[in-house]
Amino acid sequence: RLWFVKQDSMQAFYMPFEAIAGEAKPFYLGGSLPRGGYLVEIVTWSLDSGSGMDDKLAFFSSQGEFLIYGGTDPADATKWELESMFFISAPIGNSPTCELGGDIILLTRNGVIPLSSVVKGEASIAVSNSALSKRISRTLNRIVNSRFYTPNWEISNVPVLQAIVVNIPATSDEPARQYVMNSLTGAWTRFTMPMRCTGLSGGKLYFGTTDGRVCLYGGVTRDDVKRDGTGGEEIICSMFSAYNYFGDPTTNKHFKLVRPIFQALKPPGYKLRLNVDYDIAALGGNPPAPGPEGDQYLWNAINSLWDQAFWASHGTTYFPWTGVTGLGFCAALLMKVNSSETANFAALEVVFEAGGSI
DSSP: OOEEEOTTSSEEEEOSTTOSSSOOEEEEOGGGOTTOOOEEEEEEEOSSSSOSTTOEEEEEETTSEEEEEEESOTTOGGGEEEEEEEEOOOBOSSBOEEEETTEEEEEETTEEEEHHHHHTTOOHHHHHHHOTTGGGHHHHHHHHHHHTTOSOOEEEEEGGGTEEEEEEOOOSSSOOEEEEEETTTOOEEEEOOOOSEEEEETTEEEEEOTTSOEEEOSSSSSBSOOTTSOOOBOOEEEEEOOOBOTTOTTEEEEEEEEEEEEEESSOOEEEEEEEETTOOOOOOSOOOOOOOOOSEEOTTOTTOOTTTSEEOSSOEEEOOOEEOOOEESOEEEEEEEEOSSOEEEEEEEEEEEEEEEO
8 A cells, every 4th residue: 555644743644555646534643643743754663674454554653653563454443443543753854764685764852773673672772772873873872962953864774885874964054964783784884976966777877966966875986976977076085983992901102114915906096194092183294196007907998808818806905014103002093095996904014013011
């Protein structure tokens, strides 16, 4: 069935079975939402990641209440019933849910929470521990508290990125930003693209901007390239690692060399520095351009001649030593990378001279 939400109300509408036209019948939920508010979204939720008779219909309210219905015919009380009701936390934006496998991911004031952790009946502290956003909880909570009422918040599952994207819209003082979770590892990063809304078409990610443009994510080696292939800017990646005591928190260390290990088709341009003892000073400037391509060639490329070129499947490993300075008990790596091809940062090696214990 097709279901609809009437804006700013507790009323939903549904169409006849398998119909795309005809009369939409009302379905009232006001009596089942004691905290008031209005309906935000309707989602389907499966107990087994399939599409069998165990699929449920869930209604999400603006006050954080979640109603789960089961059955086949909303017009027949013997074939349709309210199975459970949960109070989670107020949703953010008009698109506060997305699917991930058979689960539903909720964007709430308490973070990014899978519906399955709520349905288990866990206590609120356990739900917070199950939140997908617990690694960035302080950062996300600070943004939510200051920009909660900004419209057009959105969460989406982007398979082409293997990621969950939380889009935080721009304000008069702040640009748009995105917090992106790798759906395989749970690791988070941050994008700063001018997204207002997102959509998938043909397996590709498109997004609209505040100034009326429609942009395509990926597929080029420069940012903001026009459809005719002109223009564009270098794409710079930044990272700030966690602080590390290198196995001995009581010993002062004199840091001397760092070796980042990259896997890429050509050596990426990079710039790095070590911060010591929880210094949070930023790394200024941009890295140099990437180096020239080596003696490896890609399939179906113009300069790749059969029986002459050396075929590369995964690129080459680059591990240059770089001199650094720093004196402290712990250190963290700041690095900016410029690469015109996909480059993987695989590992980091650090050379230091240990002092005496204090």
